[in-house]
Amino acid sequence: MSRLIVGLGNPGPDYVDTRHNAGFMVLDRLADRLGVGFETEAARALCGEAVLPPDPDADPARLDAEADGADGSPTAVALAKPLAFMNRSGPPVAALLDRYGLGPDALLVVYDDLAIPLGTLRLRGKGSAGGHNGVQSVIEALGSTEFPRLRVGVGNSFPPGGQVDFVLSPFDDAEREAADAGLDEAADAALTFARDGLTAAMNRHNRR
Numbered sequence: 001m002s003r004l005i006v007g008l009g010n011p012g013p014d015y016v017d018t019r020h021n022a023g024f025m026v027l028d029r030l031a032d033r034l035g036v037g038f039e040t041e042a043a044r045a046l047c048g049e050a051v052l053p054p055d056p057d058a059d060p061a062r063l064d065a066e067a068d069g070a071d072g073s074p075t076a077v078a079l080a081k082p083l084a085f086m087n088r089s090g091p092p093v094a095a096l097l098d099r100y101g102l103g104p105d106a107l108l109v110v111y112d113d114l115a116i117p118l119g120t121l122r123l124r125g126k127g128s129a130g131g132h133n134g135v136q137s138v139i140e141a142l143g144s145t146e147f148p149r150l151r152v153g154v155g156n157s158f159p160p161g162g163q164v165d166f167v168l169s170p171f172d173d174a175e176r177e178a179a180d181a182g183l184d185e186a187a188d189a190a191l192t193f194a195r196d197g198l199t200a201a202m203n204r205h206n207r208r
Contacts, residue, residue: 001049003077003098005030005195006093008111008134019154020167022112022183023134024081026152029187031064038081042093047078052077052195079195086134090141104147108193109138110186112167113151118175119182120153121189123202127198146200147197152186154179 004065007023129136
């Protein structure tokens with residue numbers, strides 16, 4: 001296995017369409033594109049695996065030198081949605097890295113973010129949790145802030161004290177087009193990361 005892409009969210013039908021589950025939504029879109037089902041339960045997560053052919057549109061000059069597809073070879077990627085609730089996401093992520101024999105640099109964590117506009121993305125190679133409890137749990141479980149992450153903007157139009165209700169609510173009709181566009185591009189960005197590496201993904205997708 002070459003890459004592990006993890007979407008953060010809460011399990012169960014009550015949370016399926018909520019903003020806080022943007023990470024799960026991105027993973028579902030990516031899995032659909034790759035024809036992958038989350039058919040395996042391992043390390044308290046639902047997992048699927050795929051082998052990706054090289055990206056035909058990649059610019060060789062912009063590929064990460066360490067990217068597995070940089071030499072034209074296929075890339076093996078695992079997709080995972082932890083079954084622990086958001087605030088306990090870290091232990092399953094750490095266990096999945098152990099399961100696949102990967103280091104934090106091969107991990108991409110995808111999650112919702114209130115600090116960037118609805119439908120926009122930010123890819124980074126390291127950083128703080130930024131107040132996100134799921135990311136904080138991953139940081140604590142890995143003992144490091146140095147792992148790639150993809151933030152997906154879910155809006156921030158809530159009154160003082162309304163953050164929890166806001167992230168646990170679905171996108172409204174006026175937001176749906178922008179939200180869907182952002183989730184789709186986030187799936188594109190995760191796929192670029194898997195095939196071409198973090199630098200290539202940042203160059204291509206950190207523009208909106």
